[in-house]
Amino acid sequence: xxxxxxxxxxxxxxxxxxxxxxxxxxxxxxxxxxxxxxxxxxxxxxxxxxxxxxxxxxxxxxxxxxxxxxxxxxxxxxxxxxxxxxxxxxxxxxxxxxxxxxxxxxxxxxxxxxxxxxxxxxxxxxxxxxxxxxxxxxxxxxxxxxxxxxxxxxxxxxxxxxxxxxxxxxxxxxxxxxxxxxxxxxxxxxxxxxxxxxxxxxxxxxxxxxxxxxxxxxxxxxxxxxxxxxxxxxxxxxxxxxxxxxxxxxxxxxxxxxxxxxxxxxxxxxxxxxxxxxxxxxxxxxxxxxxxxxxxxxxxxxxxxxxxxxxxxxxxxxxxxxxxxxxxxxxxxxxxxxxxxxxxxxxxxxxxxxxxxxxxxxxxxxxxxxxxxxxxxxxxxxxxxxxxxxxxxxx
Amino acid sequence: xxxxxxxxxxxxxxxxxxxxxxxxxxxxxxxxxxxxxxxxxxxxxxxxxxxxxxxxxxxxxxxxxxxxxxxxxxxxxxxxxxxxxxxxxxxxxxxxxxxxxxxxxxxxxxxxxxxxxxxxxxxxxxxxxxxxxxxxxxxxxxxxxxxxxxxxxxxxxxxxxxxxxxxxxxxxxxxxxxxxxxxxxxxxxxxxxxxxxxxxxxxxxxxxxxxxxxxxxxxxxxxxxxxxxxxxxxxxxxxxxxxxxxxxxxxxxxxxxxxxxxxxxxxxxxxxxxxxxxxxxxxxxxxxxxxxxxxxxxxxxxxxxxxxxxxxxxxxxxxxxxxxxxxxxxxxxxxxxxxxxxxxxxxxxxxxxxxxxxxxxxxxxxxxxxxx
Numbered sequence: 001x002x003x004x005x006x007x008x009x010x011x012x013x014x015x016x017x018x019x020x021x022x023x024x025x026x027x028x029x030x031x032x033x034x035x036x037x038x039x040x041x042x043x044x045x046x047x048x049x050x051x052x053x054x055x056x057x058x059x060x061x062x063x064x065x066x067x068x069x070x071x072x073x074x075x076x077x078x079x080x081x082x083x084x085x086x087x088x089x090x091x092x093x094x095x096x097x098x099x100x101x102x103x104x105x106x107x108x109x110x111x112x113x114x115x116x117x118x119x120x121x122x123x124x125x126x127x128x129x130x131x132x133x134x135x136x137x138x139x140x141x142x143x144x145x146x147x148x149x150x151x152x153x154x155x156x157x158x159x160x161x162x163x164x165x166x167x168x169x170x171x172x173x174x175x176x177x178x179x180x181x182x183x184x185x186x187x188x189x190x191x192x193x194x195x196x197x198x199x200x201x202x203x204x205x206x207x208x209x210x211x212x213x214x215x216x217x218x219x220x221x222x223x224x225x226x227x228x229x230x231x232x233x234x235x236x237x238x239x240x241x242x243x244x245x246x247x248x249x250x251x252x253x254x255x256x257x258x259x260x261x262x263x264x265x266x267x268x269x270x271x272x273x274x275x276x277x278x279x280x281x282x283x284x285x286x287x288x289x290x291x292x293x294x295x296x297x298x299x300x301x302x303x304x305x306x307x308x309x310x311x312x313x314x315x316x317x318x319x320x321x322x323x324x325x326x327x328x329x330x331x332x333x334x335x336x337x338x339x340x341x342x343x344x345x346x347x348x349x350x351x352x353x354x355x356x357x358x359x360x361x362x363x364x365x366x367x368x369x370x371x372x373x374x375x376x377x378x379x380x381x382x383x384x385x386x387x388x389x390x391x392x393x394x395x
Numbered sequence: 396x397x398x399x400x401x402x403x404x405x406x407x408x409x410x411x412x413x414x415x416x417x418x419x420x421x422x423x424x425x426x427x428x429x430x431x432x433x434x435x436x437x438x439x440x441x442x443x444x445x446x447x448x449x450x451x452x453x454x455x456x457x458x459x460x461x462x463x464x465x466x467x468x469x470x471x472x473x474x475x476x477x478x479x480x481x482x483x484x485x486x487x488x489x490x491x492x493x494x495x496x497x498x499x500x501x502x503x504x505x506x507x508x509x510x511x512x513x514x515x516x517x518x519x520x521x522x523x524x525x526x527x528x529x530x531x532x533x534x535x536x537x538x539x540x541x542x543x544x545x546x547x548x549x550x551x552x553x554x555x556x557x558x559x560x561x562x563x564x565x566x567x568x569x570x571x572x573x574x575x576x577x578x579x580x581x582x583x584x585x586x587x588x589x590x591x592x593x594x595x596x597x598x599x600x601x602x603x604x605x606x607x608x609x610x611x612x613x614x615x616x617x618x619x620x621x622x623x624x625x626x627x628x629x630x631x632x633x634x635x636x637x638x639x640x641x642x643x644x645x646x647x648x649x650x651x652x653x654x655x656x657x658x659x660x661x662x663x664x665x666x667x668x669x670x671x672x673x674x675x676x677x678x679x680x681x682x683x684x685x686x687x688x689x690x691x692x693x694x695x696x697x698x699x700x701x702x703x704x705x706x707x708x709x710x711x712x713x714x715x716x717x718x719x720x721x722x723x724x725x726x727x728x729x730x731x732x733x734x735x736x737x738x739x740x741x742x743x744x745x746x747x748x749x750x751x752x753x754x755x756x757x758x759x760x761x762x763x764x765x766x767x
Binding site: 035036037075076260261263269270275276277278280282284285286287288289290291292293294295296297298299300301309 | 690
């Protein structure tokens with residue numbers, strides 16, 4: 001066991017995820033449920049351990065309780081280590097200075113002492129709100145081969161979506177020549193995934209410079225990357241060609257879940273060579289009732305299905321009673337759909353109860369949006385909800 | 396609870412030779428994702444017993460693999476936790492830990508080094524969700540020397556040759572012990588759960604052994620019925636003795652009944668724990684047809700599953716029909732296969748178009764890693 005690490009990861013998990021609306025009222029975005037039994041952060045943490053990175057600092061700020069609890073000592077990801085492992089890094093007070101994290105760069109800057117503890121050659125900056133399987137060791141190899149100061153992982157996006165991302169241009173060798181954060185008129189389709197491999201000394205230099213600059217917004221995309229480019233640093237673009245999905249909006253979260261349902265999914269949670277690790281709460285098997293009908297669905301443990309479930313993802317401990325119908329929907333853990341109720345094109349957060357014969361949501365078609373019901377909300381019998389975000393009980 | 400726990404893992408391996416070739420009876424898979432020992436071990440933990448010894452004899456690979464450090468039962472502790480007690484051999488060629496008394500002899504070190512006042516003894520191969528803390532309270536309140544858990548049942552229909560019974564007087568004191576019970580009619584079946592003082596157990600083990608006696612029930616208990624105050628504790632909820640292949644099949648199938656599942660898995664504050672694996676959730680394809688079945692996570696279902704139990708990570712391909720069957724972990728049922736009353740052990744692969752049928756009394760058993 002060495003008392004230094006070759007490469008450590010810093011995972012930005014402090015964002016509010018305001019475009020997920022009610023789903024992030026009480027939990028941070030990385031802790032939102034995904035794919036029946038996972039939380040969004042599982043994918044990034046699993047990527048780390050599957051790429052032999054066993055030391056990860058998780059920067060939290062917004063509603064961290066559930067996330068802290070979930071990460072715990074990191075045991076599910078094999079990150080309960082004597083030296084290294086996963087560490088939750090919240091904002092803190094210190095002598096003479098104290099602050100909330102002002103931006104992504106500032107969050108890392110305030111924790112440079114954590115990085116120093118491990119004296120790594122490379123620091124990998126990640127964000128905790130994407131769904132993808134990626135071998136970071138290939139990124140590191142590419143970074144070393146090019147003798148780069150920083151390597152940005154990139155993915156090709158459709159041109160009409162390009163203005164949502166940091167868009168860059170690279171030459172034939174992959175060296176970055178241009179970078180624009182969320183351009184109005186994108187000239188390239190090469191988008192930054194928000195995954196950066198830094199040489200540690202370069203990271204330190206630029207974060208320290210940036211911290212002195214009162215005009216900076218202390219953000220990697222807006223400040224650090226443009227500055228590196230301006231200084232003509234050796235910046236390279238690594239092209240990732242696997243499945244990658246930003247789940248920052250309700251629609252994209254719904255879509256990414258539904259992507260799991262296709263016959264041969266581009267993103268396969270059944271892939272045994274790239275295990276997704278998660279904190280498993282123990283639950284019994286799924287009971288499938290006498291007259292249940294389940295078609296094209298993924299269901300978590302401990303659920304009991306007596307009704308009809310089609311094209312949907314159900315979390316753990318969900319109960320769908322007889323005569324109830326769930327279609328095109330995401331139901332998170334412990335949702336109860338009572339007799340005769342219907343749920344269509346909706347996202348139902350944890351612990352929601354839907355009274356018998358109530359009808360939630362409207363069929364998925366042009367003009368009909370998702371219906372969202374927030375955590376713990378109780379919907380009484382015989383209610384009708386057509387779209388919108390429901391945060392209060394309807395009795 | 397000021398008590399340690401002791402579980403016998405290997406006492407009854409010969410009950411189901413078909414499935415215990417490479418494992419102890421205690422590590423036999425059960426109910427989609429559990430192993431038999433999970434029930435007793437969870438009962439111990441749920442009753443606040445923080446130090447548990449598990450005695451073993453042979454074939455305990457799978458048991459060790461399952462229990463590992465005890466983390467999944469919250470028994471990976473600095474103080475207390477899980478202790479695996481393999482046979483303690485002194486004489487070459489001696490058969491080890493065959494009887495309960497020999498297993499207890501091997502555990503003497505564990506018993507002597509503990510400081511807790513009481514001990515709860517139980518078998519690792521029965522299925523129940525039982526609150527030992529309640530039994531413990533009964534034991535202390537009635538000032539028994541030894542308390543034996545029992546369940547009143549009618550032996551007319553019981554096929555088993557392996558269940559003992561006790562007779563109890565009106566004051567609740569045990570006055571007779573039948574090993575095994577050979578009488579018909581109603582009797583109090585012994586559940587092989589005992590509570591007594593740790594020091595008393597050590598004394599009884601030594602005094603029984605030094606008289607050349609070899610049997611726990613006949614000698615250690617039976618011969619002391621008058622000398623000691625032995626009481627009964629009635630447990631009336633679901634309790635399965637798994638002592639034959641038929642019985643194993645029946646008990647699994649009983650999990651398809653709502654009330655049985657609730658009595659085992661839905662007891663407040665008393666979850667049944669097991670080894671946690673990173674399986675994916677279960678995927679039902681467009682062509683899946685499932686009814687009255689218990690399906691664990693990680694399964695991929697494209698075919699038809701009726702009245703069956705599927706363990707983790709099984710695959711049922713298109714056109715396959717699985718009826719009245721138990722399919723253990725990592726098995727693959729290929730296209731158009733038809734199964735009725737079949738019991739597959741782990742990692743069995745049944746190739747395209749095969750048809751296998753057993754009957755309720757005698758399910759068709761496929762050994763571990765069989766390929767057809």
